Amino acid sequence: xKYHLKATLLKxxxxxxxxxxxxxxxxxxxxxxxxxxxxxxxxxxxxxxLLRRPLSICNLDxxxxxLTFWYQTIGRGTKLLSQLLPGDTLDIIGPLGRGxxxxxxxxxxxxxxxxxxxxxxxxxxxxxxxxxxxxxxxxAKNKHYLPTLPLNIPLxxxxxxxxxxxxxxxxxxxxxxxxxxxxxxxxxxxxxxxHLAFQKGIPLQVSLExxxxxxxxxxxxCLIKGPKKQFKVCADGPVFWAEEVYGGEKNDS
Numbered sequence: 001x002k003y004h005l006k007a008t009l010l011k012x013x014x015x016x017x018x019x020x021x022x023x024x025x026x027x028x029x030x031x032x033x034x035x036x037x038x039x040x041x042x043x044x045x046x047x048x049x050l051l052r053r054p055l056s057i058c059n060l061d062x063x064x065x066x067l068t069f070w071y072q073t074i075g076r077g078t079k080l081l082s083q084l085l086p087g088d089t090l091d092i093i094g095p096l097g098r099g100x101x102x103x104x105x106x107x108x109x110x111x112x113x114x115x116x117x118x119x120x121x122x123x124x125x126x127x128x129x130x131x132x133x134x135x136x137x138x139x140a141k142n143k144h145y146l147p148t149l150p151l152n153i154p155l156x157x158x159x160x161x162x163x164x165x166x167x168x169x170x171x172x173x174x175x176x177x178x179x180x181x182x183x184x185x186x187x188x189x190x191x192x193x194x195h196l197a198f199q200k201g202i203p204l205q206v207s208l209e210x211x212x213x214x215x216x217x218x219x220x221x222c223l224i225k226g227p228k229k230q231f232k233v234c235a236d237g238p239v240f241w242a243e244e245v246y247g248g249e250k251n252d253s
Contacts, residue, residue, distance in 0.1 A: 002096055002216075003028045009088045010066065016147035018073045019116060020082050021058075027065030029094050033057050035124035036099030036207055036239040039067070040215035041092040043081040053077050054212045054234070056120035056184075057095065059150065070119040070147070096215055097238050100124050100182060100205055105131040107179040112170055112193050113138045114185020115145060120207050121184055125153050139170030139189070171196055178202055184209070194242040204242040208233050 059068040143164035157165035184207035197204035210233040213221035217235025227247030
């Protein structure tokens with residue numbers, strides 16, 4: 001089920017370099033949204049720009065009906081979004097997409113994030129940590145792109161310049177053994193995590209990022225090619241098992 005509604009912007013603040021936290025009132029969506037799902041929203045209160053933007057749900061409160069998103073300003077659309085103020089109205093559709101599978105208990109789980117890819121993993125971490133042993137590994141360009149996480153969950157950071165945590169790539173932190181892996185971030189990082197997961201035989205769920213025109217699978221604008229079939233990221237995902245999109249060790253590129 002999805003809703004098309006007008007949501008009131010409650011709070012917006014800059015939390016790191018080019019990264020914003022946006023909270024809206026959207027009771028109906030907050031009651032049913034699952035980790036890994038997203039909303040499709042207009043970034044301004046008119047039709048310019050025309051295309052909506054997908055934002056992964058970072059956190060929610062069912063009792064208050066609030067939804068929180070983290071996003072990075074990378075173009076005109078997100079810059080316009082960052083200029084909206086409390087009290088403004090947002091046209092949104094959601095929750096959309098296939099989220100993470102979370103029916104695990106008593107497992108050792110690693111969440112691997114690259115940059116703003118941490119956003120959907122925050123919501124996921126809160127749910128998984130209720131019944132599992134969860135640890136977050138988060139990589140970024142430098143410390144200025146690492147806002148403080150609203151979580152009391154073990155966290156290890158790494159940056160390209162060594163300004164926070166170790167210096168290097170986030171995959172270098174995955175030295176422990178885990179029952180499950182979850183990841184979201186830049187495509188090269190996702191492939192590297194998938195390669196590692198295939199080598200170690202660890203089930204991996206991947207949240208893909210993509211430009212989405214319609215958000216509901218109608219236009220095929222976010223089509224990707226897996227080893228066996230094509231997928232629409234907005235409708236078939238954005239969450240996939242790694243073998244669906246990367247094909248396993250023998251087919252991994």
